[in-house]
Amino acid sequence: MVGGRFSRGCKTCKSRKIKCDEQQPACLNCRIGNRNCEGLTSPFVHHTNVLPTSESRFPIVGGRRSTASPAESSGSSSGRSSSKPTSSTGPSQPPARVSGWKHYVEAPLAQSTEQVPRVVLSDGEKLSQRMQLAISATKQDAFSMWNFGAYIQEIPVRIGQNASLDSASECLLYAHQRWWQPTAPWDRASQLRRYGTALQSLKIDLDNAGTGQASAETLCAALVLCAYEFLNVEDDVPAWVSHAGGAMTIIQAWGPERITTNFERLVYIAQAPSIILKSILSNTSCFLDTPQWRRIITDHSTPPGCTTLEARTIPIYATLPAILRDVRAVISQTANTTSFTSAGAEGFLVLARAQEFRHRLLSLDPLAAELLNDPTLVVEEPANPRIDPSSPYGTVYNFSDLDVAQALCYHWRLVLIINRVIARLVSVLEPSSSSSVNDPFKPIPTSDSAADQLLRQDQRAMDKESLHAARNIGMSLPAARRVKPLGSLFALFSVGVAADALETLSREGFSSSSSFRSRFEAVDDAVDSDAEGVLEDEEGDSGMEALRLKAESVWMRGVLDELLEPFGSRGRWFQTFYENAIAL
Numbered sequence: 001m002v003g004g005r006f007s008r009g010c011k012t013c014k015s016r017k018i019k020c021d022e023q024q025p026a027c028l029n030c031r032i033g034n035r036n037c038e039g040l041t042s043p044f045v046h047h048t049n050v051l052p053t054s055e056s057r058f059p060i061v062g063g064r065r066s067t068a069s070p071a072e073s074s075g076s077s078s079g080r081s082s083s084k085p086t087s088s089t090g091p092s093q094p095p096a097r098v099s100g101w102k103h104y105v106e107a108p109l110a111q112s113t114e115q116v117p118r119v120v121l122s123d124g125e126k127l128s129q130r131m132q133l134a135i136s137a138t139k140q141d142a143f144s145m146w147n148f149g150a151y152i153q154e155i156p157v158r159i160g161q162n163a164s165l166d167s168a169s170e171c172l173l174y175a176h177q178r179w180w181q182p183t184a185p186w187d188r189a190s191q192l193r194r195y196g197t198a199l200q201s202l203k204i205d206l207d208n209a210g211t212g213q214a215s216a217e218t219l220c221a222a223l224v225l226c227a228y229e230f231l232n233v234e235d236d237v238p239a240w241v242s243h244a245g246g247a248m249t250i251i252q253a254w255g256p257e258r259i260t261t262n263f264e265r266l267v268y269i270a271q272a273p274s275i276i277l278k279s280i281l282s283n284t285s286c287f288l289d290t291p292q293w294r295r296i297i298t299d300h301s302t303p304p305g306c307t308t309l310e311a312r313t314i315p316i317y318a319t320l321p322a323i324l325r326d327v328r329a330v331i332s333q334t335a336n337t338t339s340f341t342s343a344g345a346e347g348f349l350v351l352a353r354a355q356e357f358r359h360r361l362l363s364l365d366p367l368a369a370e371l372l373n374d375p376t377l378v379v380e381e382p383a384n385p386r387i388d389p390s391s392p393y394g395t396v397y398n399f400s401d402l403d404v405a406q407a408l409c410y411h412w413r414l415v416l417i418i419n420r421v422i423a424r425l426v427s428v429l430e431p432s433s434s435s436s437v438n439d440p441f442k443p444i445p446t447s448d449s450a451a452d453q454l455l456r457q458d459q460r461a462m463d464k465e466s467l468h469a470a471r472n473i474g475m476s477l478p479a480a481r482r483v484k485p486l487g488s489l490f491a492l493f494s495v496g497v498a499a500d501a502l503e504t505l506s507r508e509g510f511s512s513s514s515s516f517r518s519r520f521e522a523v524d525d526a527v528d529s530d531a532e533g534v535l536e537d538e539e540g541d542s543g544m545e546a547l548r549l550k551a552e553s554v555w556m557r558g559v560l561d562e563l564l565e566p567f568g569s570r571g572r573w574f575q576t577f578y579e580n581a582i583a584l
Contacts, residue, residue, distance in 0.1 A: 011038040021129070028129055124160030131169055132156040134176060140483070143180045144402055145172075147489035148227040149270025150305030151220060154263050162217035164205045167198035168224035175231040179486060191232075198225060202246075212253035216264050219254075222247040223271060230570075231486075248275045256292040262303035268296060269306055272314045273410075279321035281581040283328065288318040309367040310407040316360045317414060323357060326350045327425050328584060334428050347429050354425060355458075358418045361411070362465070368411050372397075372472075377404045380475075388478060392552045393471070396478040405476060406490035412469035413494040416501045417582055419462040424584050426459070467505060467549075470498040474552055477559045485566035492563055492571075493578050499556040506549035 009020030010027050012035055021028045030037035121129070135152055138144050145152050159166055171194050178186060198221070205218045222243050229240035251271060259268050272288060279286035287293070294315040302308045330347045372378050379398045383391050399405040473494045480488035564571035 012036065021132075028132070032133065122160075124166065127166060127169060127173075128156045128159035130173055131159060134173060134180075138180070138486075140400070140402055140487070142483045142485060142487045143176065144483065144487045145176065145227070146402060147406060147486065148230075149223065149266065150303070150403065151223065151263065151266040151270050152227075153305050154266065155220065155224070158217055158220070162205070162215060162221065164198065164201035164221040165217045165224065167194065167201045168221040168228065170194050171198050171228045172224050172231070175228050179231060195228075206250075210253075211250055212255075214250050214253075216261070216267060219247060219250045219271075220263075220267055222250065223267060226274075230574075244271075244274045244278065247271050248278060251275065252287055256290075256296055259296050265296060265300065265303045266306060269303070269311055269314060273317065276314075276317050276321060277578070277581050280324055281577075283321075283325050285322035285325065286318050286320075288314070289322060293318070305403070307371065307403055307407040309364060309371060309411055310403075312364055312367065313361075313407075313411060313414065316357065316364075319353075319357055320414075320418070323350065323354050324421065324582070324584070327354070327421055330425065331428055331584065347425065351422065351425050351429065354418060354422050358415075358422065358462075361414055361418060364411060368408055371404050371408060377401055378408075383478065388481075390555060390558075391478070392548065392555055393475050396475045397472075399476070399479050402483065402487055402490055405479060409473055409476060409491050409494040412473050413497050415469040416466055416497045419466045420501065420504075421584065422462065423459065463505060466501045470501045470505075471552070473498040474502075474556055477556070480563060481559065484563055488563050492560075493575070495556050495560040495563065496575060496579060497582075499553045499560065502549045502553040502556070506546040506553065 009022060010030065012030050013020035013027060016029075018029060025039075026037035029035075135145050135156070139146055155165070155169060159169060171191070174191050174194060177184060202218065202221055202225070205221075206214055209215065209218070226240055226243045226247065229243060248271070251268065259265060275288060276286050297311050297315050302311045326346075327350055330350055334347075377400055379400075380395050381398050383393055383396045385391070397405075473491065476491055477495065480491040560575075564575060567574075
C-alpha cells in the first residue's frame with residue numbers, strides 16, 4: 001500500500017512474533033535473550049555516520065556490514081552475513097548474558113572483526129529501553145508494574161516527547177528497583193532530586209498548556225507519580241492523594257470529547273476508579289456518571305491490554321457514589337425514629353436505584369464467566385496443602401494473566417459492596433428492624449405480604465451472589481500470595497470486603513440458638529487447630545455451614561495481613577482509606 005509503513009523489524013523478532021525496537025547492529029530483544037540478531041528485513045536501512053575504512057566498499061547485508069566481497073555476498077544462499085561472528089585472532093566469544101535489567105545497556109556484544117556503525121544511545125533511548133525491560137520482564141511476577149494500569153505498556157515509546165513523563169518515569173524505575181533489587185545501593189538525595197525535577201516539569205507543562213490543554217503524556221506523568229508514591233514507602237501518603245487529585249482535575253477539564261485515542265482511553269480506564277473512590281469519600285456524585293462519559297467505553301472497542309470486563313464495569317461503578325450518598329442520607333433520617341414511613345418515598349427510590357446497579361453489574365456475569373472458563377487464562381486446580389495447610393478451599397484459581405485476575409476481583413468486589421448496601425438500606429426501611437438499625441444484615445422479618453416475600457426472595461438471591469463472589473476471591477488468594485508483593489495488588493482491596501461478607505453470612509444462622517453463638521465466637525481459636533472437630537460436633541447443616549464461613553473469613557484476614565505486611569504502614573493506610581470510603 002502506497003504510504004504504508006514497512007516493518008523494519010529483524011527476522012528473529014518477526015519469527016518470534018514480537019515487536020522489534022529496530023536497533024542496530026542488534027536489537028534489544030536479541031541482546032537480552034542472548035540470540036543472534038539476523039538484521040533488519042527492510043531494504044531501506046538507516047545509516048549512521050561511520051569513519052571511512054578499508055571495508056567501506058563492502059555492502060550492507062541483513063543490517064550488518066559484510067566482510068565478504070560483493071560477489072561472495074551475492075552468492076550467499078541466505079542473503080545475509082553469517083549469524084556467527086568471526087575473528088582472525090582466535091575463536092569467537094559468545095555474547096555476554098545480562099545479569100540484571102538495570103545493567104542491560106552496558107552489556108557487551110559478541111566480539112567481531114566486522115566493521116559496523118557504532119550506535120550511541122541518547123539518555124532518552126536508554127530510559128525508554130530500561131522502562132521497556134522493567135515492564136516486560138516483570139509482567140506476571142511479584143514485581144509487576146501492570147497492576148498500575150495497562151497504560152504502562154505505552155510509556156516507553158513516549159519517552160523523549162515530554163519532560164514531565166521522562167522525569168516521572170525515572171522516579172518510578174528507581175522506586176521499582178528498590179523492590180526488585182532491595183540490596184542495590186540507594187542514594188536518597190539523588191532520588192529526591194529526581195522527584196523534584198519531575199514535580200517541576202509537571203508544573204511547567206500545566207502552566208504552559210493549561211489544565212484543559214494538557215497533553216496525554218502530562219496526564220500519564222501524574223499517574224506515574226501516583227505509582228511512584230505507592231512504591232516509595234519513605235514519602236508521605238498524602239502526596240499520592242495530591243497526584244491522584246491532579247490527574248482527576250486534568251481529566252475533568254479535558255471533558256469526554258478529548259479522549260479519542262487508545263492511549264488516552266487506557267489512561268482514563270486506569271484513573272477512573274480513583275476518581276470514583278474520591279467521590280465516594282467526599283460523599284458526592286461523580287462527574288463520570290453522565291451519558292457523555294459513559295460513551296467513552298460503550299461506543300468504542302476495548303483498547304489493547306485491558307479486559308472488556310474491566311472497561312465495561314467503569315460506567316456502572318460511576319453511579320455508586322450518588323447511591324451511597326443517598327443511602328447515608330436515608331440512614332441519617334431514620335437514625336432516631338421508629339416510624340416505617342420516616343424515610344418516605346425517597347428511601348424506596350434509592351433502593352430501586354441500588355437494585356438497578358446490582359442488575360447492571362450482574363449483566364456482566366457472562367463476561368466474567370468467559371474469562372473464568374477460558375483454560376488459557378484461568379485454571380481451577382487442586383489446592384496444595386503443603387503450601388497452605390490452613391486453606392479452607394479444596395481447589396484454587398491459577399491465573400496466566402494478572403490483568404484477568406484484577407478484572408475478576410474488581411467485579412466480585414463490587415457485587416459484594418452493592419449487596420451490602422442493599423441489605424443495609426432494607427434493614428432501615430423495614431418497620432420491625434428499627435430496633436436493630438445498627439445491624440445492617442439482620443434477616444428480613446417473616447411476613448405474609450407480597451412485598452415482604454419479594455424482599456426475602458431478593459435477600460436469598462443476594463446471599464448466594466455474595467457467597468459465590470466472596471469464595472471466588474478466596475480461591476484467587478493463593479495466586480496472589482505467589483506474586484506478592486506487587487503482583488498481589490489485584491486482590492489487596494477485595495480480601496477485606498470478602499471476609500466481611502462471609503462473616504456477615506455466618507451470623508445469619510444465630511437467631512435460634514444461643515449455644516451456637518458461643519460456638520461461633522470461639523471458632524477463632526479453633527480455626528488453626530481443631531476446626532474440623534468443631535464442625536463435626538455441631539448439629540445441623542446450617543450450623544456447620546456457618547462455622548465454615550467464619551473459618552473462611554478468619555483465614556482471609558490472615559492472608560490480608562500477609563499481603564499488606566511488605567507495604568508496612570503505607571499498606572494499612574490504603575486499606576483504611578478504602579474501608580472508610582465504602583463505610584455506611
